[in-house]
Amino acid sequence: MSLLDAIADKTARVGVVGLGYVGLPLAVTAAQRGFSVTGFDIDQSKMDRLDAHDSYIGAVASDDLRTLSDSGRLDWTTDFARLATCQAILICVPTPLTKQREPDLSFVTVTTREIARHIRPGTLVVLESTTYPGTTDEVLAPILAESGLTLGEDIFLGFSPEREDPGNARYNTSTIPKIVAGSGEMAGQLIESLYAGIVDQVVRVSTTQTAEAVKITENIFRAVNIALVNELKLVYDRMGIDVWEVIDGAATKPFGFMPFYPGPGLGGHCIPIDPFYLTWKAREYEVPTRFIELAGEINTAMPNHVIDRLREIVDRDAGKGLSRARILLVGIAYKKNVADMRESPAMKLLELLDEAGAEIAYIDPHVPEIPPMREYRQFTARPALDPAELKPGQFDAVLIATDHDAVDYAALLDLECPVIDTRNAIARRGLPMERVVKV
Incomplete structure (x- = not known):
């Protein structure tokens, strides 16, 4: 046969x-x-x-x-x-x-x-x-x-x-x-x-090279568009404009627009990595990939931007630096409603906070313990905090990195500290915004 x-x-x-x-x-x-x-x-x-x-x-x-x-x-x-x-x-x-x-x-x-x-x-x-x-x-x-x-x-x-x-x-x-x-x-x-x-x-499709290019193009498309809205977030934030409201408004157009949303960085195995595969290969053909590389720079810089804003807010509201701050990180997986930790931007945030000397706890209904990873080995086996143990005054700030549906966001507001929301999770649920800062 x-x-x-x-x-x-x-x-x-x-x-x-x-x-x-x-x-x-x-x-x-x-x-x-x-x-x-x-x-x-x-x-x-x-x-x-x-x-x-x-x-x-x-x-x-x-x-x-x-x-x-x-x-x-x-x-x-x-x-x-x-x-x-x-x-x-x-x-x-x-x-x-x-x-x-x-x-x-x-x-x-x-x-x-x-x-x-x-x-x-x-x-x-x-x-x-x-x-x-x-x-x-x-x-x-x-x-x-x-x-x-x-x-x-x-x-x-x-x-x-x-x-x-x-x-x-x-x-x-x-x-x-x-x-x-x-x-x-x-x-x-x-x-x-x-x-x-x-x-x-x-x-x-006709050749394996074409098939390889199809996949890498799909993910570069997403990476570049996410970089665009991340940059718009920085611009509109300075202008006092809510980028989330802007995107939702633009998305009502039935043609010519596709909504992408900002965040604290890129996660998953594909989008943070694939563009660099093509930029590396393009050097063999002496072709510049400036657009792709710029998108990579913007997305890679987002965790640092989030921590800088967090530092400003903690200093303003708690009167202390990050080295003495207690921070609750909400969501450690790379995207909502999964346990997938590959290239999670929350891990970069955790690393930056740790390097700053902050006292950090995290909650994540899908990740009870940080698994072994190729990077961030210093955090292996760190357990999640039981949400039932959260108390007012326990933290100087809450940082939402991943917007899992199973998180009790109203309970986060009861902690009586600033909530730095990188995913628009609080506003999308119609909760009070008095203590919330969209970053």
Whole structure:
């Protein structure tokens, strides 16, 4: 049976490497659609929770893990030798930045080398990790060629960018349209057929470079527009104009305007990182990316702006500097109603407050304890404060960094101290604004 036939009738085993916010929902969705799936990860703690059918990803129900595991359609392992049993291997590993803000493809290259060690003839390999245009053909293809197998004959290579949006109740893995592209015609047919069996809509583009550029463009679009409203926030604040009211007013226009909202910085794995992947790659072609870089500068500076304003307010209202101030940080995740901590701007705020010598507590209904992260290791295992313990006079200021719906915002106002609101959370709930400062 050919690989195309095996994919079409779903007898091909699918391997998903990296069982995080992208990989685990993808593995579960593929299994629900009838494929036999093996998930791979190096993190034994994930294996332990999966073995207990305990989901650590909000988009995946623990009951689904149990059902799919009991049916034999989904299993998981740290043994990468089992890649040899898979006819389609999907790579869903992180692509962070180095400290020099250059692409760090180490997770991708290490994974691809493991695949090259175990891959069998007649296998499709797909990269889902967000990266710069050219990565699939320039980085993965040479490593896979080290297996001794021939690309386009024995091994087929493609790219399909993940488009997960944690906490989005409207769209999930199966309903988000999937961009796909293959390195060569047969690879294109294989990847299109594979994802057509997993998701509702597949959109095939001409080359892997195009597919890579699609994803990076989506996130640059968001980063640039968020930078624009962050800059407008600074301008309008100086003028005494509420930028949130301005945006809501502009959004009533039924054409020609799309609302974006300011905040304390950018979070999530994609938007704070992807623009720098393209600016780095553009240097190879001697093309300046001034617009993208300026947007990055504005967004990166927002946490410092928030802390500067907080310092002014604490000095004015409490008559003390941050080194003697008690601050309650509200929300530590990068976006509302999720536990996702990737690149959370709240962590940068926490670091700046800590460096200033402030006494800091945080509340977050989704993050009871700060998990281990590649950065901010000094805060690992710091627990959230129980909201029931909040008392008037306990803090010199409250700083809202993430506007989770499950937070009791009226109770924050009862603490009798200034509330610095970076998300317009208080006004949107129609609560009194006497002690609130929008930043």
